[in-house]
Amino acid sequence: MVEWTEFERSTIQSIFSKLDYDVAGGKALARCLVVYPWTQRYFGSFGNLYNATAIMGNPKVAAHGKVVLQGLDRAVKNMDNIKATYAELSVLHSEKLHVDPDNFKLLADCLTIVVAAQMGAAFTAEVQAAFQKFLAVAVSSLCRQYH
Amino acid sequence: IMSLSAKDKAAVKAFWAKAATKADDIGSDALSRMLVVYPQTKTYFSHWKDLSPGSAPVRKHGKTVMGGVAEAVAKIDDLTGGLLTLSELHAFTLRVDPANFKILSHNLLVVLATQFPEDFTPEVHVAMDKFLSALALALSEKYR
Numbered sequence: 001m002v003e004w005t006e007f008e009r010s011t012i013q014s015i016f017s018k019l020d021y022d023v024a025g026g027k028a029l030a031r032c033l034v035v036y037p038w039t040q041r042y043f044g045s046f047g048n049l050y051n052a053t054a055i056m057g058n059p060k061v062a063a064h065g066k067v068v069l070q071g072l073d074r075a076v077k078n079m080d081n082i083k084a085t086y087a088e089l090s091v092l093h094s095e096k097l098h099v100d101p102d103n104f105k106l107l108a109d110c111l112t113i114v115v116a117a118q119m120g121a122a123f124t125a126e127v128q129a130a131f132q133k134f135l136a137v138a139v140s141s142l143c144r145q146y147h
Numbered sequence: 148i149m150s151l152s153a154k155d156k157a158a159v160k161a162f163w164a165k166a167a168t169k170a171d172d173i174g175s176d177a178l179s180r181m182l183v184v185y186p187q188t189k190t191y192f193s194h195w196k197d198l199s200p201g202s203a204p205v206r207k208h209g210k211t212v213m214g215g216v217a218e219a220v221a222k223i224d225d226l227t228g229g230l231l232t233l234s235e236l237h238a239f240t241l242r243v244d245p246a247n248f249k250i251l252s253h254n255l256l257v258v259l260a261t262q263f264p265e266d267f268t269p270e271v272h273v274a275m276d277k278f279l280s281a282l283a284l285a286l287s288e289k290y291r
Contacts, residue, residue, distance in 0.1 A: 034269035035276055052270045109253065113272065116257045117264035125183035125200050128257060132184055 002137050004079055011130040015115060016076045024118070025065030028111040030056045036106045042099060068107070075138045083141045090145035101143045108135040151277055156223050158274035163220045165266060166259065170217065173262065174209030175201060177254040185250050191243060212251070219282045226285035238289035245290065248283035255279065 004012075033040050034052045043049065046060040055061060071089060078085040093099045112132060116123045123131075151159075166173060179200035181188050195204040215233060222229025237243050256275060260267050267275075 031269045031272060035273040052268075052273075056269065113256060113260045113267075116260040117267060120261050120264065123257075123261050125180040128180055129184040 001080070002082070007126070008130040008133065009079060011127055012076060012079065012134050015119075015127075015131060016073065019069065019115070019118075021066055021069040021073070022062075024111075024114055025067070025069035026062035027065065028107065028114045029065035029068060030058070030061050031110040031113065032107045033061065035110060036103075039103055039106060042097065042103075072111075072138060075134070075141070079134075082137050083144060086138070086141040087145060090142050093142055094146040101139075101146055104139040104142055108132075108139055111135065151223065151274075151281055155274040155277055158271055159220060159223060159278045162263075162266065162271050162275065163217075166263065167217065169262060170213040171206070171210045173255070173258050174211075174213035174216075175206045176209070176258045176261075177251065178205050178209045178212065180254045180257060181251055184254070188247055188250060191241075191247075216255075216282070219278075219285070223278070226281050227288055230282070230285040231288070234286050234289040237286050238291075245283065245287045248286060249280075252276070252279035252283060 033043070033049060033055045040049050043061070043064075046058060046064075048054040048058060049061075074085055075082045093101075112128070112135065115131060116128070119127070182192070182198050182205070183200060189198055192198055192204070192208075195202075197204060199205070215230075218233075219226060219230060227234075256272065256279070259275065260272075
């Protein structure tokens with residue numbers, strides 16, 4: 001069981017309450033596809049991913065980024081039970097989508113960068129630690145059902 | 148190794164021109180974050196009196212680290228040759244586990260995002276990430 005301090009809980013709730021899921025998810029996914037281009041392998045049906053401009057303007061990327069954030073939202077709402085909350089999602093990513101779990105960390109890092117840019121100085125070291133801990137738990141839970 | 152293209156080098160130099168004026172703050176902030184978010188890195192600084200964010204030893208060392216980054220930008224066309232002395236220092240004297248270079252790089256990128264939210268675009272991000280990876284590789288050259 002993951003132990004969360006009061007600071008960590010309130011920090012996570014606060015960050016996600018301030019995120020525009022319509023925008024932030026797409027930004028994080030687009031950044032991931034640009035910074036780690038091999039991740040594009042999972043999005044063959046998304047059309048034009050030929051350069052950074054195309055990726056950042058691609059509506060399918062934006063839409064899918066929102067889906068990802070909505071998935072994270074489930075963890076935000078179930079912080080004491082992320083493993084169970086993500087059991088089916090983990091099976092989906094492993095059995096159906098065949099995503100290399102290393103990619104989860106890459107997307108998590110890109111989301112961290114997006115949040116850092118949005119929050120500026122408010123994204124202190126302690127806030128960063130809480131956010132990265134949350135993402136690490138989410139990623140770990142997503143990896144759980146791989147075999 | 149994913150080598151730096153001419154486009155990458157241009158992006159790094161252009162962005163660095165903007166960031167260089169805040170180099171000391173960036174170094175101090177990145178180091179402070181590293182020590183808080185990745186507490187295992189504190190093991191390298193047991194000789195410091197104060198490991199808290201923004202403390203005097205952290206500020207001083209952040210400045211030293213950014214001096215190295217500035218040198219790397221200047222020698223971007225030959226990082227391995229240009230950083231030979233620094234590599235020897237890290238390999239034989241400091242003996243920092245190279246996994247930590249990745250950790251510090253990540254925190255540098257986070258600081259750049261907070262300080263330059265408009266300029267740190269995905270394209271600048273990928274160029275800086277590649278550059279810091281190449282820098283880390285050059286620093287690891289002499290390890291074994």
